[in-house]
Structure formats: structure tokens, C-alpha cells
Amino acid sequence: MQNHLESNVIRRVMVGTDRSETADQAVHWAAGFADRYDAELFVVQVVVPQYPFVTEFGEAEQTRAAGDNNELAHFARQVAGNRGHARVVIDADPALAIVRAAEQEAVDVLVVGNFGMAGRKEFLLGNIPNRISHSAHCTVIIVNTAHSTDEHASHSVRAHLSKGDTPPFEPPLVARATHIAAVMAKHGLTELFGQSNEPDMSIRCQRAKRLRAALEELGPIFSKLGQVLSTRPDLLPVEYIEELALLQSRVPPMTESEVVRVSEQELGVPWEDVFKSIDPKPLAAGTIAQVHRATLESGDRVVVKVQRPTARADIEQDLALLEVFAEKVGKRPALNQVIDMEAVFKHLSTSLHRELDFRQEADNIGRMQAVLADYDRLAVLTLTQN
Template sequence: MKNHLESKVIKRVMVGTDRSEAADRAVQWAAGFADRYDAELFAVEVVVPQYPSATEFGEAEQTRAAAANNDLAHFVRQVAGDRGHALVVIDTDPALAIVRAAEQKAVDVLVVGNFGMAGRKKFLLGNIPNRISHSAHCTVIIVNTAHSTGEQTSGLARTHLSEGEIPPFEPRLAARATHIAAVMAKHGLKLFSQSNEPDISIRRQQAKRLRAALEELGPIFSKLGQVLSTRPDLLPIEYIEELSLLQSRVPPMTESEVVQVSEQELRVPWEDVFKSIDPKPLAAGTIAQVHRATLESGERVVVKVQRPTARMDIEQDLALLQVFVEKVGKRPALNQVIDMEAVFKHLSTSLHSELDFRQEADNIERMQVVLADYNRLAVPSVHRDLSTSRLLVMEEIQGIPIRQAPAGPARIQAARQLLESYYKQIIVDGFFHADPHPGNLMWWKDCIYFLDFGMVGMVGTDLREHLLLMLMALWQEDAAFLTDVTFMMTSADNSSTLDVARFQSEIGEVMAKYRTASLAEMQIGPLLQEMSAVSLRHGVPLPASLTLAIKALAQVQLATAELDPALDPYDVAGKYLMRLMAKRMGTAFNPKTLLYQSQKLKVRTLRMIEAVENFVGARPGGPKLVVNFRANSLEDIVRHTGRRLALGLTAAASILASGFTAASTVTAEWVPITFGIVGGLLTLGLVIDLLQRH
């Protein structure tokens, strides 16, 4: 059975060339193809003008084009004989010029090479072979014009590696370690050995030296420093402040690298998916680079492409850090300053997470659910079908920085929602955007869009409850209760050495400082940051997830202050906490919840009674507990406590019964009312008994 080409009459073949060595090979291939069908061969060369044709330089270009035509005609006759023809065209668009020439000559087959004609070099501006194949009305053949000796090619000669085929990582640890040691020595660093210097100015100088060394060691070490800057529980405050100033000076990826990674992940030529990609990156980071692009459907997107060597570079430096931790990380002198094992674990987890773009896509989709109740907040949509672990394709947010948002009700509403959403993200959902600096917040369609979900934070259930209590204590200006909540958060077990009174006094000073500030200076985020610093000074550092949440809250506080300087963060926090508590109370009094909780209480009560019976020997075979009470006061206390416990349990049972019967559709109305009155009277009796005994 004949193929498509053999089943049709081919009389004219055209081939494009720019007279490069690779393009000449395409002409030779086309000549052989035309000879097979005894067809005419037209070789077309496009000269891109640099000057207007009416100028002196433009006329010179036309003269050179005529000379090029003669040269091309001579070459074509050499490879195709009398059937060969040459055509030189002056045009600013080579792809469309070749397509128009093919139509004018009514060719049956158009041949282009995948190498040469500046095709792949200018791929981001519009790949010529691809554009020809999409625009021509005749059959188009793109031939591989690389040498058979193994020359690197583009176009159809593409390499696709599955995840299982990625070469194994073999770090050159010795050479890298030597370089790191040399840089550290150059900057006079001794691996934090003098970080406990009491002079703050000296510690600051050492921190600056460390920052300079990390910047010189390259983008990976800069990234390590940036990650560490979010952990004041692991490093001294002077180091945290300096590391937060680190800048990753990363050269942009080459176009060929962008092509390589994109096509390895897409497993098809990039031009089959994208209509165009902007050659200028929006951002070039340590791990990835971001470009604007347009899909074949015309939709505008942004493409995040991972650097080809990102994983290898990170694994190499993490391997070195692990060796360092194993060798010297447990030395007491070093551990007094920095927990190296915790540092390594945190860095490894954070960086490996950022290397997998699928996790970032999951974060974006999860945040969509978290922000569903806020009509002024949004996140970009993700093209899951085009995204992989090293390639992320998202909706382009075509907006402006939030500080440039136009004045009006939408801006005011967005400011309040942005701040309130962070209370919800941290306290309710336990999942928050951990890097909400102004560059990651854009204003578009009267909404604030969150960008870059490479760094998110998680807060556990118990910690969320403690943080809720902390915010309520701040709201009520209760320094004593705030101190207790802080100890609950940190599980402080060094109370024998901790100066609790001094700690509480400093917490109170921080609260007073911010609560008496002007409206524009009322910032809960910075307040929590100062509280964290106080905790660190007293040896009770807050949990790592909370310190990250505090930093994020401080950043978002600054953003909302720019959007609406009159916004009172305490008012936002207070009203949100009241709504949250009311919602929780409503859930607690739901009949289903009451029934569930009553059954849990019943089971736990029975188990407690059984445990007491076993303990006092009331059950056969169990141990006997005999206690002779000789103190009348102690007997009174036991008797009074038993009476109060009976009153409390009976009152609670009556209130529960009132709730159950009220929810029933078959119970008379007087029943829940009666239970409610009984419960109220018993509660009143309990209160009176308590007041009489104090």
C-alpha cells in the first residue's frame, strides 16, 4: 500500500535555505527527493532587510541579494541539474516569505531543515520550521540536517528522558568542599564558633561575613541562606536579619536549556503546545525560570521551567552539608549556637519540596479552596495536563502591583479580606502562603492574586488552638494568660531556670507598646515577631511553623497597611475571632455533635469509674486501697467536692437533655423547657455553693 506522498503526483519541490552548512544539507536532501519523483526543485533564500529599500544602504542590500541569487542558482544546478531553480526574497518574516513563495510557484512539497535558518536559535521569537508547517497549504517535510557523526541537533532530533532515565547523581564532593573551605577562610569565617560573642556589633559583623560568603559560593548557597532566614528558632537574630538580605545573582537560562527541559517534560516539540514564548524571562531564580507564553488556543500563561542542573547542584551541596553535620554538628560549642541537625533536616525538606512543581500545583489548588469565601482574593489556575515535576504552566495574571491598585471600595474590601484570610489560613485551615511579600501579590480584576506557592506553611491542630488563645489574649491585653499560652506552645520544661516574672513583664511591655501606638502603627504581625524574639531570649523558642506564620503575618500586615492605612488590625482580628467562636459554638450545639460528644463522655466516664474501682479495690480480685482520714478539714473538702461534682454532672445532663429533646420532632414542647429550667436551677445552686465556701 502506497504512502501519502507516493499516491500523489509530485511535480514541484521547494526547499528553504540560508546557505549555512546545515541548510545546504537540506537542499541536497530535497534534490534527492525531487530526483526520485523527477520533479523540479526550487531553492528559496530569504534576506532579512536591515534598512529601508529607498535608502542608500537599502539599495546596497538589494545588490547583495541579486549576487546571492546568482550564487544560489549555481549551487542548485550543481545538486539538481537543469531541474534546479533559485529564488532570493527580501522580507522581514522568513517563514511567511517561504510560504508565499511556495504558493506562487504552486509547489507540491515544501522541505525545510530543522537546523540553520536561525530556527532554534530564535525559537522563542517564532520557530521558522514550525511556523511554515502550520501556515503552508502543501505537504511540508522537516528534515534532520545534523551530521551523522552525532552533532547536537534541534527540531526533530530531540531527546526525551523519562524520570527513570535521568542519570544518577555523582557529586564531586572533594573539589566542592575545597572551594567552600577556601571561600569561608577568605571571609574569616569559623563556622559560628564565635557567634556567642556578647558584643552585638561583632556578631553583626560575623553575620555580614557569612552573607558575603554565601553569595560568593553561588545561587544554591544563597538559597540555603534564604531558607534559613525564616527560622529564628535555629539561628541568632543577627544572622536571621543578614540572611534575609541575600540576593541570588543567577544568570538566566539559555534558550536551548529552556527548550531541552520543556520538551523532556512535555514529550512533544514545544511548538506543538505553545504558540509563542517571550524570550525575556519574568524572573530567574536559583531553581527555576519563569516566562510569559501563549498556548496554541491563544490563552496567555506563564511557564515555570526548572534549571537542568538544579537537582544535581542542590543534592551536591546537601551532601556536603550532611557530611559536615555528621562530623562536627554534635559538638557542644556549636550546638549552643545552632542546631545543625535541625538545620539540615529543614533545608533538605524545603529544597526537595521546591524541586517538585507538582507540589506547588497542589498548593495552588488547595489555596483556591481556602480562599473560596473571599470574593476579593484569588490564585491563578493551573494547567494540570501540561504541568510536571519540572514544568509548571499557570494562568498569566495580567495585573499590577497591589500598591498601585486604584482607590475605591474594592481596594478597601480587599485589604480587610487579605488580613482576615491570614487569620483563617493560619488558625482554621493550618495552611498558609508563607511568602506574601509585595512581589507575590498582584492586583487584577478588582482582586488580589497570590503568586508563587513554592513556600507554604503548615500549622498543626493543637498549635492552631494555642494560637487562637494567643490572639484572644492579645485582643484582651492579658499578659499573664498570654505567658501561659506561650509556655503551652513551647512545652517549656526548664521552668526551674526560667525567670517567669521577667518573661511576663517583657511580654506585657511589648503588648503595651503596640496597643498604645497610633492606628497606622497597630500591627499584630510585628508584635508577634517581637514576642518571638522575647521567647528566644528566655530560651523558650516558639515552634518553627509558628515562627514562619508570624513572619508571613507581618509581611501581609505591611501590605494591608499600604492598601488601607485606616484599617485597624485588632478590629479585624477581634471580629473574626468572635465569628469563629460563634460558629464553633453553633457546631458544638448541633444535635448530631451533642449526641456524639455525649457518647464519648459516657465511654470515658465509665472507663474512669472502672479505673477508680480497680484502684480502690471495689472490684473482686483488685488491690485494696485503705485511707484513714483523720483531718476533719480534709473530710469536709472531700464531702463538699463530691456534692459540687454531683450538682455539676446533673446540671450538665439536664442541659444536654434539653438540647436533645428540643431537636426532636415527637417530644412535647414542655419537656425541653423543663429540663432547661432544672439545669439552670442546678447550675445556680452550684454557683451559690461555690460563693458560700470562698
């Protein structure tokens, strides 16, 4: 690490902190490091918003952040003198906010502690130091502050070189969790449910609209969640039921080549052996599958339902995150007055797994065949893979 750093001119060093004791140990370490190279030191603190900027609470957060900036500037001057600079950023994603700040200040080395940066949002935001090390374009030094009790941080460090030297990697689950956290903060989900006895109907309706907007932005799986919940007045208040009923799964259709590829994988033979033609324009496209008109080699006209190749993985990923969320907040008394999180998750998981299993749908079609057997002008055809 030393040879790599000393072979480059280091003029600017940045360090991230949340002003916890352990995080500030990394600041002291970075100050000493910057002093060694006579470099400028930029101390950055990320404030994770709890409310949308446009709300009264959001404006109060921005006012507090301005005060935090003054305090942080004083701290930066204490540890680095005139070379110390401060920057407070309001952002739902601390890791990416620090990376962006480093790029904007054109820093040469970015320092972060390995403990005390995620706090209570760790289960959603993921491991911040590791995400920074894999996203930054500059050299990243992770300082071991986890077990240090001294005034300054332990000198056990881990260096990550630039992206050109170290292949970037961000686990999909962490990336998805980060996006969910950002959208939740953007729409103020922390205050959405409030008190169940809120007397003002307009406030309840406004909260319901914000929930719908968040679910729509989070994509098809969460839209499906809202659709499922809209059928359960036993789990949600009427204002939420009415608003969630408006959700639509706006999903781009699969391409014709994707439809053919999935069909051949499931059938085990070239699609031409079964179908004379498949209409490339779907009749409908949903979160899990889409439906196409087709003609069999026998000349029979049929409708084919094709499951999206990533549907199961996408659903399992979001269900895993929702299960963590349900475990974290489901036992809060105030929230449980409005919604039974455990029941919501169980119902959603069961419903989505049932929809993923087309064998159940085929069984239902078989039952319909038996019901309609006595009607000469009605027929139900199935094409399944054993």
C-alpha cells in the same frame, strides 16, 4: 616508570609534606631520588589558613609560616645538602598549591606521600595525592608511606605521567568540596560563631556579615540556605537572621534554547504543539527555576515555570557536603550553643526537596482553583505532565 624517567633529563624534584612523620618519609624518598639524578630538591609545605589574612589572627598565621619556612629550610638541607630548598605556602587548597608551586619552580618530577597529608580537613579537601596526580603537568610519583615504620619510606611507588599521557579527572564532589573549603577559610568561618554570649553587638554583627559574604560567594544553593535560615529565629541569633535576610540569589537566566529543551523533555512533544510563543526574557530567575510568559496554542496567556536541568544534581551535591559538615561539627558543644546543625540541615533538605517537586506546587495550584472557583474574574490554569 624507570624507563620513562630515565629517558628524560631530571634537574628538579619537588616533594610535598605537612611535616607529619609519614609525610616526611616521602621527603626522604624524594631526597634519595633527587640524589640519584644529581637534581635540586624543593620541599614544599602548605599551611591551611584558619583566619582571613586581614585579621589579627591571620597576621599571626603568616608570622608562624615565616618561622616554619626557616625550619623547613633546615630540614631540606639536612636531607639534600646544598641541593635542598624549602618553600612554605599559605593556601586553603593544599593540592592546587603544590601543583602551582611545581609549575613556578619548573620541576620535572613531583613526589607526594599517600598518607598523612589531609589531616582533619580531609572530609572537605578530598584525597590530596590523587588530586595532585590528576592536576599536575609534570610526572607525579605517589610514595606508599601508609604502612611504613622504617626511617625511610617504602619503595612501593605509583607514577603518573604528564597530562598529555594521562587524562585528567577530578570528581565534581571533590572539586566542589575544595571550593567550599577555600571560601570557608577565606572568610574565617572557623571563628564566625565564637561564643554565644559575646557581649559586643558590633562583633556579632561583623560575624554575621562575614557569614553572608561567604554564602553569597559559594553560589545560589548556599544563598538559598541563608534565605531559608533567615526565616528561622529559633535556630539562629537575631544578628544572623537580619543579615541573612539580605541575601539574594543572583543567578544568570537559562537561554531560550535551554528553556525549550527542558519544556519538550517534560511535555514529551515539540513545544510548538503546546505553545504559540514563549517570551525569551524571564519574569524571574532563581536557583531552582525561572518563570516565563507564554501563550498557548489555544490563545490563552499563561506563565510557565521551568526547572533548571542541573538544579537537582547541584542541590543533591551540596546537600551531601553539608550533611558531612553537619556530622563533623554538629556535636561540638560551643557551636551547638549558637546553632543546631542537625536541625538546620534537616530543615534545609526538606525545604529544597519540596521546592524541587513541582507536583506539590501543582497540587497547591489545584487547591487555589477550588478556593477561587466562585470568582468569575479570577482563574488559575495549570499545564502538567502526567
